[in-house]
Amino acid sequence: MINIYSNLSKKRDIASTLAKSLENPESGNINNPNQSRVIVVTSGKGGVGKTTTAANLGMSMARLGYRVALIDADIGLRNLDLLLGLENRILYTAMEVLDGQCRLDQALIRDKRWKNLSLLSISKNRQRYNITRQGMTNLIESIQNLGYQFILIDCPAGIDVGFVNAIAPAKEALILTTPEITAIRDADRVAGLLEANEIYNVKLIVNRVRPDMIKSNDMMSVRDVQEMLGIPLLGAIPEDSHVIISTNRGEPLVMKKRLTLSGIAFENAARRLVGKQDYLIDLETPYKGIFKRAQDFFFGSENVD
């Protein structure tokens, strides 16, 4: 396995990345409520879970009490609104804001369930709109001025047009990958692109992990993926059919009363992202054991059947 992948990563120098992110005042905990963190959620390969992750992390952080703005910058492939169940409430997008046809607050849709969570779409579905770097930067600055503490940008995949403009205002990035060699190789490329755009505070989320396949040596472990890319790990999310159910319902997984393992994993990633000192949930401990322990942790053992 090592031979196939050895030329993949330049083995980014984690120490220097961390040092750079420490120099960045916008990384780490938010102690000052006026400070905000602008984070792009990106990947090399498409379809690896960016939008699912943006919706769940955003909702989870809002539930933790932070003011969160989610930006759907995947122009032409917009679907963050569907995952949040907000598709019928979008009258205006950033296009109209930048063209002076409406105010920012008219395009920034507040979630009814959590009023501290808002969504802004860059353009309507199937509408090609080339937002410039400057346009994107101005837009994010205006949202920061409204007092949002976290601005999560759901980005196009790294090789798509629009990627470079969408990441312009960000100081941090989350790279999504699945434990497959194609997605990992593309994640490595996107990590290079982020570095070239001076985004050094980068964290990894490995999605669609199958502990049973890892056990039978049919899938790379989360640790393997992390070591190959040399990017600090924020979270690992298991493959879970509930993701599809929650997408269809327009309710992010983290809203369920009784969380599934993927919901717990997203919540764990959100807590780590805001700077809480939670340990990473280890998906590779025997499935039932970790699931039961995680549920016990969140709800107490009497709630678990």
Ligand code: ADP
């Ligand atoms: P992207 O935004 O990167 O294109 P999406 O978030 O739209 O990816 O996810 C692509 C597809 O994969 C969707 O159908 C989604 O429901 C599914 N998916 C994402 N994460 C998981 C998961 N952990 N388990 C099962 N299905 C998932």
Ligand code: MG
């Ligand atoms: Mg998407």
